[in-house]
Amino acid sequence: MDSTKKNITIRHLLTMSSGLKWPGNEAMIPSKNWVRFVLEQPVESEPGNDMKYSCGNSHLLSAILQKATQMNTVDFAKKNLFGPLGIEDFKWYQDAHGIAIGGFSMAMKTEDMLKFGLLYLHNGKWNSKQLVPAEWIDKSTRNLAVEETSYGYHWWILRDKNTLSEEDKTFYAMGMGGQYIFVNKQRQLAAVFTSNLTDDVSSPIHYYKNYILKLREG
Structure with missing residues (x-):
């Protein structure tokens, strides 16, 4: 080597x-x-x-x-x-x-993907037990990429004009075919999409931004 x-x-x-x-x-x-x-x-x-x-x-x-x-x-x-x-x-x-x-x-299962999102939403706690250190949750969901791409420790960071602050950001996991876990701590929101997409696998991001996130604003 x-x-x-x-x-x-x-x-x-x-x-x-x-x-x-x-x-x-x-x-x-x-x-x-x-x-x-x-x-x-x-x-x-x-x-x-x-x-x-x-x-x-x-x-x-x-x-x-x-x-x-x-x-x-x-x-x-x-x-x-x-x-x-x-x-x-x-x-x-x-x-x-x-x-x-x-x-x-x-x-x-979709409901188990959501559990993972909820674990991160609650800073690594599940049923009052700290499964993942809160410090790790914070570090892994910050934009640490060296280029314009927003990426942390295996989490993508969603940034757009609707993001009000660092605390209001959404971070998400993305799997093949359009599987997504979205988390926004500021809005106490965790959302999951399961898909079987072959063309535009990013379409769940658009649904999340244009519908779920806006509904949560209300």
């Missing part, structure tokens, strides 16, 4: 600014070792300089978590997050080496 790759940090992976080239899922999936495939990609930019969305970054985070905890990421999530939230019916696939896929291939 060259010296530039050694400078890649967990924060770079969280903010999609590792600088590693990302050829796409279609290139990674056929490879025998996904972690090695991601790490062997050439460095396109200095870590921390450019934000480029990459499922490979997310998969490295899953591999790091498994090594650090000595637990499969799925089991770790069941124990510390899904279990307390009452999330039982979900699918989360693994690569050929038993590493839970970090960037895609998770499916769960």
